[in-house]
Amino acid sequence: MRESLFIFGVNHRTAPVAVRERLAYPEGEIVAALARLKEAAPTIDEVALISTCNRVEIMGVTTAPDRAQTEATDFLAGDRGVDATAFAPALYTHQARSAVRHLFRVGASLDSMVVGEPQILGQLKNAYAQAATAGTAGLVLHRAFHKAFSVAKRVRKATLIGHGSVSVSSAAVGLAAKIFDTLTDKTVLLIGAGQMAELTARNLKRLGVQSLLITSRTFDNAVALARKLDGTAVPFDNFRPYLKLADVVVGSVAAAAPVIGPEEFEGVIRERRYRPVFMIDLGVPRNFDQRLNALENVYLYDIDDLSTVVRESIGDREREAEKAEGIVDLEVDSFLKWLDGLELVPAIKDIRSSVEQLRELELERHRAWLAGLAPGERERIESMTRGLVNKLLHRILSGLRDGRAGIPDGVHAAEIARRLLSTELAIEGGALIDDDRDEDDDL
Amino acid sequence: MNTAWLIPALACYALSATGFTMERAGMHSRLARWAIPMLAAGAALQTGDLLMRGIRAGNVPVTNFGQSLVFLAWLTALAGLVVIVRMRMPVIGVYVAPIVFVVLALEAATMRQAHLAMPQTLRSVWLPIHVTLALLGYALFVIAAGVSLVYLVYERRLKAKRPLMPTDERTPSLEKLDRINYRLLGWGFLMLSLAIVTGAIWADATWGHFWSWEPAQSWTLVIWFLYAGLLESRLTVGWRGRRAAALTIAVFTVLVGSFVGVSLLATGKHGGNFG
Numbered sequence: 013m014r015e016s017l018f019i020f021g022v023n024h025r026t027a028p029v030a031v032r033e034r035l036a037y038p039e040g041e042i043v044a045a046l047a048r049l050k051e052a053a054p055t056i057d058e059v060a061l062i063s064t065c066n067r068v069e070i071m072g073v074t075t076a077p078d079r080a081q082t083e084a085t086d087f088l089a090g091d092r093g094v095d096a097t098a099f100a101p102a103l104y105t106h107q108a109r110s111a112v113r114h115l116f117r118v119g120a121s122l123d124s125m126v127v128g129e130p131q132i133l134g135q136l137k138n139a140y141a142q143a144a145t146a147g148t149a150g151l152v153l154h155r156a157f158h159k160a161f162s163v164a165k166r167v168r169k170a171t172l173i174g175h176g177s178v179s180v181s182s183a184a185v186g187l188a189a190k191i192f193d194t195l196t197d198k199t200v201l202l203i204g205a206g207q208m209a210e211l212t213a214r215n216l217k218r219l220g221v222q223s224l225l226i227t228s229r230t231f232d233n234a235v236a237l238a239r240k241l242d243g244t245a246v247p248f249d250n251f252r253p254y255l256k257l258a259d260v261v262v263g264s265v266a267a268a269a270p271v272i273g274p275e276e277f278e279g280v281i282r283e284r285r286y287r288p289v290f291m292i293d294l295g296v297p298r299n300f301d302q303r304l305n306a307l308e309n310v311y312l313y314d315i316d317d318l319s320t321v322v323r324e325s326i327g328d329r330e331r332e333a334e335k336a337e338g339i340v341d342l343e344v345d346s347f348l349k350w351l352d353g354l355e356l357v358p359a360i361k362d363i364r365s366s367v368e369q370l371r372e373l374e375l376e377r378h379r380a381w382l383a384g385l386a387p388g389e390r391e392r393i394e395s396m397t398r399g400l401v402n403k404l405l406h407r408i409l410s411g412l413r414d415g416r417a418g419i420p421d422g423v424h425a426a427e428i429a430r431r432l433l434s435t436e437l438a439i440e441g442g443a444l445i446d447d448d449r450d451e452d453d454d455l
Numbered sequence: 456m457n458t459a460w461l462i463p464a465l466a467c468y469a470l471s472a473t474g475f476t477m478e479r480a481g482m483h484s485r486l487a488r489w490a491i492p493m494l495a496a497g498a499a500l501q502t503g504d505l506l507m508r509g510i511r512a513g514n515v516p517v518t519n520f521g522q523s524l525v526f527l528a529w530l531t532a533l534a535g536l537v538v539i540v541r542m543r544m545p546v547i548g549v550y551v552a553p554i555v556f557v558v559l560a561l562e563a564a565t566m567r568q569a570h571l572a573m574p575q576t577l578r579s580v581w582l583p584i585h586v587t588l589a590l591l592g593y594a595l596f597v598i599a600a601g602v603s604l605v606y607l608v609y610e611r612r613l614k615a616k617r618p619l620m621p622t623d624e625r626t627p628s629l630e631k632l633d634r635i636n637y638r639l640l641g642w643g644f645l646m647l648s649l650a651i652v653t654g655a656i657w658a659d660a661t662w663g664h665f666w667s668w669e670p671a672q673s674w675t676l677v678i679w680f681l682y683a684g685l686l687e688s689r690l691t692v693g694w695r696g697r698r699a700a701a702l703t704i705a706v707f708t709v710l711v712g713s714f715v716g717v718s719l720l721a722t723g724k725h726g727g728n729f730g
Contacts, residue, residue: 170483190613193630285693288629305614309696317616 014355014423015057015152018077019114020084020105021069024125027102034094035068037061039138046146048091053083058150060143060157062118064135066125071115073152077107112156112347116340119160120167121174128173128329133164155350163343170339171332176325181208183321184292184313185215188260191290191311196220199257201246203227203271204264205237208294212262213241225258227251229265252276256283262292263299274303281307292318352423359426360409366433371401460504461563467497468532468556475548491539494552498532501559505529515583520718521562523590528558530587530594538598542635546626550601581657585650589675592646593710596682599639600707603700606632610697633696636703637689644682651675670720674713681706 022032037045042061049059049070058073070088074080085103089096106114117123121132140157143149149157168174177183192198200221202209205228213224224243228234234245246254255261255272263271272291281289286309293300293314305312313321375382375397382390412426474490505526508516517523535551538544609626627635654672655665666672685702688694694702 187613189628190626191629193628193634286695286698287693288696308698311613313616320616 015073015075015351016077016108017071017073017111017115017152017156017351018081018105018107019069019071019111020081020103021062021067022099022102022104023067023069023123026104027099029065031099031102032065032068035063035088035092035099036065037063037068039063042139042142043146045091046143046148049084049087050146050148052087052090053080055080055083058143058153059084059148060139060153062136062139064132067118067123069118071111071153071156073150081105109344109348113340113344115156115160116163116343116347117337119164120336120340121164122167122333122336122340126178127326127333128175129178130174133161136160136164151354152351156347159343159347163340166343167336167339171335173329173332173336175332176321176328178322178326178329180294180315180318180322181212181215183318183325184212184262185219187311187313187318187321188216188290189219191288192259194220195260196222198259199223199225200260200262201225201227201251201254201258202237202243202262202264203251203299204229204262204266204295205233206264206294209262209264210237210241212292212294213237213243216260217241221260223257225251225254227254255280258289259287260290260292261300262294264294265299267295267299268297270301271299272304273301274307277304277307277310281310355423356412356426359423359430360412362430363408363426363433364405366430367401367405371397458504458507460500460507461559464497464500464504465556465559465563467493467500468552468559471497471548472552472556475545475552478545479549490548490552491536491545494532494539494548494555495536497552497555498529498536501529501532514578515586517582517586517590521565523586523718524558525562526586527590527593527597528555530591531555531597534591534594534598538602538635538639544602544627544631544635546605547598547601550604551598554597579657579661581653581660585653585657588646588653589650592643592650593714595639595643595646596707596710599636599643600704602632602636602639603703603707606636606700607697607704610700629696633699636700637686637695640682640686640703644679644686647675647679647682651679671717674717678706678710678713681709 022035024032027035042063046059046061049061050056053059053072055076056072056074060071062069062071070084072080072084085096085100088094089099114123119133119136121128121130124132136157140149140153143153143157177186188195195216198221200213200216200223202213202225205226213221213226217224224238224241225246226234226238226241226243227246227248228237229248231245231247234248237243238245255277261272265271288309288311291300291304291310291312293312296315298314300312300314302312302314304310375394382393385393408429412429470486471490471493474484474486474488474493477484478487478490505516508522512518515526517526531551532555535547535555539548539551605626606629609632610629613629658667659665685699685706688702689699
């Protein structure tokens with residue numbers, strides 16, 4: 013009876029959001045759903061449910077993978093009230109090795125829509141916690157999830173998979189950190205109070221920006237955003253005097269011609285005594301004249317430049333992902349070895365007790381003779397027999413465990429050994445009686 | 456004339472230089488992790504080497520150009536370590552470690568057989584003070600030039616909008632590079648000024664006059680004015696960033712030229728003619 017892992021489900025690659033949203037579970041309902049699932053699918057021994065906006069997956073441990081999956085699929089369809097044919101084509105299944113690999117890849121963010129994004133690990137930890145709460149996670153799932161977390165950590169440490177910026181506003185903030193050592197003493201000027209500007213400002217504030225000036229064609233918008241972000245609103249007709257204060261200028265107004273040109277800004281730079289300025293142009297058409305980038309200590313990035321940065325770091329991440337795959341494969345091997353060892357445990361226990369039983373039987377048969385010996389001699393015989401049994405077991409069991417004896421399937425071999433040694437078999441075949449006769453002859 | 460310390464010191468510097476280079480190339484090896492300890496070990500071993508030489512010479516071992524260069528390399532390694540560890544600037548290791556290694560290796564390979572006898576006039580307490588101050592000033596200028604070089608390369612990449620190479624993740628920000636460049640220049644300038652003052656006092660005590668307008672002195676004065684101008688431009692007009700970095704390298708080039716030129720032409724007391 014081999015315990016084996018399986019994962020099946022849908023993700024952002026196989027199913028459109030219209031399917032995913034119908035299958036997804038709200039976070040608060042997962043524990044109850046797991047209990048229902050366990051009830052409806054008796055062949056599943058352990059189970060967890062991973063439900064995020066990009067994936068809905070059921071992961072379980074079973075001895076009958078095919079039946080378990082049918083049961084779980086039927087459960088999912090019934091429980092969510094979705095016709096199984098609606099999501100069957102999007103369903104993927106991984107079993108045994110492939111299932112472990114899939115879990116580790118998900119945890120290491122290799123299966124994410126944006127490779128390397130950090131949220132998935134937290135979501136996986138959540139899924140695990142819920143299975144633990146529901147009591148549906150057993151020995152194998154505990155170990156599998158913990159291993160998945162440590163693999164994710166190792167991948168993050170050994171590769172650059174989480175580096176670089178994968179959105180325009182985070183790219184802008186990443187660049188600010190390359191120009192400025194700290195943002196706490198810097199001033200940010202937003203020209204235009206749109207959504208992108210707000211997002212960028214929020215990201216900058218997270219890095220410590222305290223002084224925030226906001227101007228907008230519609231003064232009310234500037235005031236509203238200033239209130240939201242704890243900044244200061246400046247009238248649009250009168251924002252130029254503030255330019256010399258700004259270390260970061262974010263432009264996002266709708267304007268046919270550039271709002272800031274190089275001639276004007278050259279004076280600003282001199283007034284600033286050449287302190288660097290980072291200009292983020294989110295506007296289309298562009299708000300800042302391109303020639304500004306040529307000015308000393310001015311760094312101008314428009315929306316396309318930022319998109320290029322984003323594209324490049326996605327490319328970098330994909331290259332790093334290849335390294336990560338290698339790490340995952342190694343860890344899958346080590347997990348499966350543990351799992352095989354786990355399967356050996358019952359057989360090893362049986363082998364041990366069979367052999368020990370034989371030893372005791374022999375001692376019992378010679379009890380009368382043993383009773384006549386001096387206590388020291390009796391102990392000696394006791395320890396001799398025990399030593400013989402232990403040495404014999406050690407060779408057999410360690411060979412089964414690490415596969416050094418060239419046995420490809422330790423579980424199968426252990427099972428054979430267990431059966432050959434089992435007491436019932438030996439008695440049925442009359443083996444014990446034969447042995448007795450031999451020994452008597454020797455005596 | 457090599458001491459037993461020299462070869463181990465060279466080996467450590469070589470390992471350190473390789474480690475820093477590998478780290479820069481994005482290779483995560485054990486050698487890369489040991490680059491800083493190896494630089495420290497090299498400097499410690501070279502300290503032993505210099506002590507042995509100093510004991511033999513009876514004073515700081517700077518009687519010829521090669522020796523001065525080795526002494527300068529040692530101070531550069533020490534100052535570099537301070538900047539790398541205290542200011543968290545491992546990025547300049549890739550510049551400091553190879554320079555120190557090459558200088559020391561060249562000198563070890565061409566070391567003159569007989570060590571120069573130290574003339575009696577030079578055996579003074581002022582020698583170690585004057586020389587250490589002057590060469591420490593130069594060592595700081597060496598590192599400032601390195602920091603400026605990093606600044607220019609990095610700044611160019613930011614301007615060209617190609618800023619995010621994976622190996623750049625640990626490069627300090629432009630602001631920090633600029634600030635450290637400024638501090639190094641300030642400290643270097645202070646050391647150079649003190650070297651000039653102590654040299655004058657010493658000359659007065661030995662020869663009876665403060666200044667003799669020999670080439671080394673005149674060039675040092677030129678360099679002093681150049682660095683003074685560099686610092687002044689930052690304080691008054693606010694030249695910083697790219698311009699400051701470019702000027703730091705330009706002035707450093709003049710310094711290298713004068714240091715090599717004056718030493719090799721060997722005129723005056725600084726060249727070993729002690730009348």
